[in-house]
Amino acid sequence: MIPAGPERFASTRDRIEVTQGKAPTGKPRTKRPSASGVKMRDVARLAGTSTQTVSRVISRPELVAESTRQLVERAIVELNYIPNSAARLLASSASRIVAVIIPSLSATVYAQEVHHIVRVLEERSFSTLIGNSDYSQEREERLVQSFLERQPEGFILTGTEHTERTTALLKRSGVPIVETFDGDSPAMDMSVGFSNFQAGRTVAELFRTRGLSRLAFVGGRQDQDFRANARYAGYCDRLAQDGLAPVVRVELDLPMRQADGIAALDRVLAAEPLTQAIFFSADNMAISALLECNRRGIGVPDQIAICGFGNYDYGDALIPSLTTISVPFEEMGALAAREILARIDGDSERPRQTVMPFRLIRRGSA
Amino acid sequence: MIPAGPERFASTRDRIEVTQGKAPTGKPRTKRPSASGVKMRDVARLAGTSTQTVSRVISRPELVAESTRQLVERAIVELNYIPNSAARLLASSASRIVAVIIPSLSATVYAQEVHHIVRVLEERSFSTLIGNSDYSQEREERLVQSFLERQPEGFILTGTEHTERTTALLKRSGVPIVETFDGDSPAMDMSVGFSNFQAGRTVAELFRTRGLSRLAFVGGRQDQDFRANARYAGYCDRLAQDGLAPVVRVELDLPMRQADGIAALDRVLAAEPLTQAIFFSADNMAISALLECNRRGIGVPDQIAICGFGNYDYGDALIPSLTTISVPFEEMGALAAREILARIDGDSERPRQTVMPFRLIRRGSA
DNA sequence: TTGTAAGCGTTATCAC
DNA sequence: GTGATAACGCTTACAA
Numbered sequence: 001m002i003p004a005g006p007e008r009f010a011s012t013r014d015r016i017e018v019t020q021g022k023a024p025t026g027k028p029r030t031k032r033p034s035a036s037g038v039k040m041r042d043v044a045r046l047a048g049t050s051t052q053t054v055s056r057v058i059s060r061p062e063l064v065a066e067s068t069r070q071l072v073e074r075a076i077v078e079l080n081y082i083p084n085s086a087a088r089l090l091a092s093s094a095s096r097i098v099a100v101i102i103p104s105l106s107a108t109v110y111a112q113e114v115h116h117i118v119r120v121l122e123e124r125s126f127s128t129l130i131g132n133s134d135y136s137q138e139r140e141e142r143l144v145q146s147f148l149e150r151q152p153e154g155f156i157l158t159g160t161e162h163t164e165r166t167t168a169l170l171k172r173s174g175v176p177i178v179e180t181f182d183g184d185s186p187a188m189d190m191s192v193g194f195s196n197f198q199a200g201r202t203v204a205e206l207f208r209t210r211g212l213s214r215l216a217f218v219g220g221r222q223d224q225d226f227r228a229n230a231r232y233a234g235y236c237d238r239l240a241q242d243g244l245a246p247v248v249r250v251e252l253d254l255p256m257r258q259a260d261g262i263a264a265l266d267r268v269l270a271a272e273p274l275t276q277a278i279f280f281s282a283d284n285m286a287i288s289a290l291l292e293c294n295r296r297g298i299g300v301p302d303q304i305a306i307c308g309f310g311n312y313d314y315g316d317a318l319i320p321s322l323t324t325i326s327v328p329f330e331e332m333g334a335l336a337a338r339e340i341l342a343r344i345d346g347d348s349e350r351p352r353q354t355v356m357p358f359r360l361i362r363r364g365s366a
Numbered sequence: 367m368i369p370a371g372p373e374r375f376a377s378t379r380d381r382i383e384v385t386q387g388k389a390p391t392g393k394p395r396t397k398r399p400s401a402s403g404v405k406m407r408d409v410a411r412l413a414g415t416s417t418q419t420v421s422r423v424i425s426r427p428e429l430v431a432e433s434t435r436q437l438v439e440r441a442i443v444e445l446n447y448i449p450n451s452a453a454r455l456l457a458s459s460a461s462r463i464v465a466v467i468i469p470s471l472s473a474t475v476y477a478q479e480v481h482h483i484v485r486v487l488e489e490r491s492f493s494t495l496i497g498n499s500d501y502s503q504e505r506e507e508r509l510v511q512s513f514l515e516r517q518p519e520g521f522i523l524t525g526t527e528h529t530e531r532t533t534a535l536l537k538r539s540g541v542p543i544v545e546t547f548d549g550d551s552p553a554m555d556m557s558v559g560f561s562n563f564q565a566g567r568t569v570a571e572l573f574r575t576r577g578l579s580r581l582a583f584v585g586g587r588q589d590q591d592f593r594a595n596a597r598y599a600g601y602c603d604r605l606a607q608d609g610l611a612p613v614v615r616v617e618l619d620l621p622m623r624q625a626d627g628i629a630a631l632d633r634v635l636a637a638e639p640l641t642q643a644i645f646f647s648a649d650n651m652a653i654s655a656l657l658e659c660n661r662r663g664i665g666v667p668d669q670i671a672i673c674g675f676g677n678y679d680y681g682d683a684l685i686p687s688l689t690t691i692s693v694p695f696e697e698m699g700a701l702a703a704r705e706i707l708a709r710i711d712g713d714s715e716r717p718r719q720t721v722m723p724f725r726l727i728r729r730g731s732a
Numbered sequence: 733t734t735g736t737a738a739g740c741g742t743t744a745t746c747a748c
Numbered sequence: 749g750t751g752a753t754a755a756c757g758c759t760t761a762c763a764a
Contacts, residue, residue, distance in 0.1 A: 037538075039741060050751045055743060065749060080538065085515040086461070087741035089452040090756045104481060111477035115470060118498050125512060130496045132484050146491060149451040172446065258679040284679060291683040313624040313650060314680055317657040405757060416735050421759060431733060453757035456740045 038079045047075040058083065089151060098154040098340055099129040099147040101140055104255050108284075109310055109329050110158070113180065116333035117156060124341055126153070133158070135224045135254045141166045148173055154340035160185040161226045176343035178336040183355035184230050190343070192336045192354045196227045199325050200234025202360050203279045203307050206323070208242060210366070212276040212305060215239065216248040218264040219281035224254045228281040231309070235279060247272040252285075261285030262292045275304060277366065283308035283315055283324055290318060290365055305366035320364025327358045404445045413441040424449065455517060464520040464706055465495040465513040467506055470621050474650075475676055475695050476524070479546065482699035483522060490707055492519070499524070501590045501620040507532045514539055520706035526551040527592045542709035544702040549721035550596050556709070558702045558720045562593045565691050566600025568726050569645045569673050572689070574608060576732070578642040578671060581605065582614040584630040585647035590620045594647040597675070601645060613638040618651075627651030628658045641670060643732065649674035649681055649690055656688060656731055671732035686730025693724045 044051045049072060056064050057072040064072070075081070089095050098121055102110040118128045129152060131143035141163045144155070148169060154176045162170075167188060170177055176189060183193035207215050217235055219228030232249065239245055248271040250264045264285060268275050280286035286308030293300045300306055300320055308315060308324035315322035335354060410417045415434060422430050423438040430438070441447070455461050464487055468476040484494045495513055499506035507529045510521070514535060521536060521543045528536075533554060536543055542555060549559035573581050583601055585594030598615065605611055614637040616630045630651060634641050646652035652674030659666045666672055666686055674681060674690040681688035701720060 041741080051742075052744095052751060053749085056750085059743085063749075068749080080535070082511065082514050082535075084456070084517065084741050086452040086455040086517065087756090088743070090450070090456055090758085091741080091743040093756080095452070105471070105477050105484065106481045108474065108477075111471050111474075114496075115472045115498065118471065118496060119500075122497065122509075127512065127516065128496050130480075130484060130494050131488065132481065134485075143488075145448065146493065148448050150493065151450065151452065169446070169448075258683070287680060288683050291680075291685075294685070314653060314657075317624070317654050319657075319660070407757080417758075418735060418760095419733085422734085425759085429733075434733080450757055453740090454759075456742085457757080457759040459740080 038081045039084065040081070042079055043072065043075045043081045046079060047072040093151065095151045095153055096126050097129055097150055097152040098126050098156065098337070099131070099144075099150070099152040100156045101131045101133050101143050101147075102158045103133050103135045105130070105132060106255055107282075108312060109327075112329045113333035113336075116330045117337045120334050120337035120341070126341070135220075137161065137163045137166070141169075144169055153344050154178070156180060156336050156340065159226055160187055160191070162188075176340050178339050180332055180336050181227055182230070183353070187353055190339050190352045190354075192332050192339060192356065194327050194332070194356045194358050195234075196230035197234035197237070199309065199327075199358055200231035200236075200279070201238040202234075202358075203231075203309075203325065204235045204238035206307065206360060206362070206366060207277045207279075207305060208238065210277075210301075210305065213242075213244055214247045214272060214274055214276045215244070216250070216268045216272065216275045216278045217246050217281070218250040218252070218261075218268065218278060218285060220254045220256060221251045225281070231279075231281055247275060256282055256285055258284045258288045261288035265289040265292055277301075277305035277307070280306065280308050283310040283312035283322065286322055286324065286365075287312065287314060287318065290320070290322060294319075301364065301366050307366045311361055315361075316363060318365075323363045323366035324361050325358050326361050328356055332356055404447045405450065406447070408445055409438065409441045409447045412445060413438040459517065461517045461519055462491065463493050463495055463516055463518040464522065464703070465497070465510075465516070465518040466522045467497045467499050467509050467513075468524050469499050469501045471496070471498060472621055474678060475693075478695045479699035479702075482696045483703045486700050486703035486707070492707070501586075503527065503529045503532070507535075510535055519710050520544070522546060522702050522706065525592055526553055526557070528554075542706050544705050546698055546702050547593055548596070549719070553719055556705050556718045556720075558698050558705060558722065560693050560698070560722045560724050561600075562596035563600035563603070565675065565693075565724055566597035566602075566645070567604040568600075568724075569597075569675075569691065570601045570604035572673065572726060572728070572732060573643045573645075573671060574604065576643075576667075576671065579608075579610055580613045580638060580640055580642045581610070582616070582634045582638065582641045582644045583612050583647070584616040584618070584627075584634065584644060584651060586620045586622060587617045591617075591647070597645075597647055613641060622648055622651055624650045624654045627654035631655040631658055643667075643671035643673070646672065646674050649676040649678035649688065652688055652690065652731075653678065653680060653684065656684060656686070660685075667730065667732050673732045677727055681727075682729060684731075689729045689732035690727050691724050692727050694722055698722055 040051045040054050044054045053068060054072050057069050061069055100114060100117055102114060105111050121128050129147055133140035144166050156178045158181050160179050160182045179187045179191040181193050183195045184197045217232050219225055219232060222229055248268050250267045252260050268278055286306055290300055290306050298304055308322050311324045311326035315324050406417045406420050410420045419430060419434060420438050423435050427435055466480060466483055468480060471477050487494050497509040510532050521541055523545050524547050526545050526548045545553045545557040547559050549561045550563045583598050585591055585598060588595055614634050616633045618626050634644055652672055656666055656672050664670055674688050677690045677692035681690055
């Protein structure tokens with residue numbers, strides 16, 4: 001079926017002459033190398049139809065007579081025809097691309113999210129363009145600009161903090177946009193997130209219920225980690241209710257690596273040796289801090305209670321198991337993708353801002 | 367600078383009339399909605415030049431007179447012009463896209479790899495198309511076909527096992543291809559991998575050095591997890607040297623989740639209660655098995671030695687710490703991307719098949 | 733250094 | 749149900 005020529009660039013000119021990037025009429029200018037080789041015109045020629053009919057067979061087969069359709073389909077297989085999406089896009093403005101920008105694929109939460117975005121989009125044969133902003137709004141802006149050149153039919157971004165230009169570019173483009181991971185702030189267009197503020201409040205509430213009052217917080221730098229800021233704000237808000245405030249806030253450079261958990265623990269204890277509880281804004285740090293406490297003989301949760309965020313895989317396998325906040329990152333990604341698709345499909349009046357529920361997973365460490 | 371109209375779809379027609387998808391000459395057929403609005407022609411008009419000059423300013427500014435260039439650049443900013451990459455691609459066949467297909471972004475190793483692929487490509491302003499094959503060659507084939515429509519300038523795949531059609535399609539396309547994660551088998555084009563076979567051998571060697579002989583293996587299903595097969599083959603190869611063979615091989619459905627480690631441990635012990643060592647083909651399972659052993663009072667490494675694969679973050683924080691194989695996944699991704707770029711740049715005769723070194727990280731568990 | 737003309741491969745439109 | 753023709757927005761080739 002497929003000619004098994006050993007050389008790369010093997011060509012398919014076995015049955016019919018394949019168009020070779022020349023003007024079909026008029027004086028033949030010098031050659032232009034044709035990218036793929038087989039084009040719609042070749043299929044039409046072999047099938048004995050016009051290109052238009054081939055085009056119809058591909059996009060709206062129900063409009064074509066059964067017999068013609070089979071002829072064309074056979075020609076497509078025969079020639080191994082692969083449509084050129086650039087030409088399609090140029091003529092029809094339907095790129096079937098969705099652009100996704102996240103801070104980093106190295107962070108499990110974003111990788112999970114993207115996995116499910118991609119999964120949902122693939123079901124509908126949309127392709128996914130992926131970009132890492134590296135926690136920088138400037139890089140995000142550059143990515144948006146560069147992706148915009150490809151006319152994506154949707155954008156999925158992380159958070160609601162962007163440069164003015166990013167916002168302006170996106171709004172002007174008229175493309176559906178979903179912002180994820182942030183259910184606290186208003187979105188440009190649509191959003192699928194969760195309340196970081198309430199998550200922080202919930203953890204503070206847990207600690208207060210246990211009668212603890214010297215509470216610390218560990219998260220990313222204020223100017224980088226906006227979601228952690230919101231969690232901190234919620235944390236403070238609940239404490240303020242009892243006339244309290246966090247005794248230490250440790251800010252770490254992003255991306256936060258697992259080992260940073262130990263350093264953070266040290267910084268907390270150096271600043272306030274009598275700290276009774278620590279809220280880590282990511283489980284990986286909480287886990288390494290917890291293991292470090294075990295190693296040092298610091299009792300968890302009695303001497304120091306620990307709560308993480310994200311409900312990573314290993315948390316429940318530790319001793320003590322890790323108390324944490326569980327957020328449905330997979331569902332968030334899947335829904336974000338579905339919202340984009342729904343908008344593309346013209347199902348207009350759907351809920352614009354979805355706030356997903358999170359859960360406090362109460363286990364051994366707090 | 368940027369008109370701050372509150373409505374979406376805000377248009378920029380403040381200074382000059384923007385082309386609106388009509389034939390500039392001849393009888394005006396009915397309108398075709400222009401996707402972005404501003405196009406090169408508009409920039410040219412505002413700058414008082416031809417589109418050709420605008421094109422040059424964008425792609426080869428050194429060919430344009432300083433004064434003209436400034437005029438054009440100002441017009442570009444003024445109009446917020448964003449080039450249409452479909453048109454560029456159609457005219458020039460340079461998509462500046464690289465397609466990446468991995469089994470799953472949910473698995474840390476692939477997410478790490480992709481993170482670095484994307485990072486390297488972004489430095490050169492290439493965009494990344496990402497697809498999950500879900501450990502299925504059929505899905506991989508579909509993704510390849512669909513990505514091929516977008517004329518990527520390179521493909522990065524996982525492993526060296528593909529359907530015949532996948533191979534045929536890719537070879538015919540003439541696009542540079544890098545296969546990753548497999549340094550044992552010959553590649554279609556280029557490859558950046560490591561020897562799974564030698565990794566398996568190394569682990570068996572470690573266990574043999576410790577005088578253990580009833581050895582088990584835990585990995586993915588044979589028909590899905592080809593890299594684990596290679597590790598198993600190496601494992602067996604080393605054991606055969608001493609007239610031995612694994613006492614149990616547990617095969618799990620992919621993707622393997624952390625909790626599967628405990629189930630696998632049970633299956634190993636059920637099949638051969640006197641098992642002395644287990645090689646897990648992924649750290650996440652090794653970690654949960656190790657923690658489960660602690661919980662059950664099974665002594666590690668004395669009663670059962672455990673070795674993982676991948677050197678995940680938490681392995682060295684456990685007690686006992688996890689012995690494992692470390693593979694430079696990040697470097698592998700980065701190099702894969704660089705190989706593609708080098709080929710695109712025409713730096714032809716570079717090493718085609720790179721085998722990256724792995725390291726045995728000897729820690730407490732084996 | 734700049735401009736003109738002719739495509740790139742597809743789809744929209746309209747006529748048959 | 750099918751085909752001819754004109755775009756889609758850009759770049760290549762060549763002329764000025």
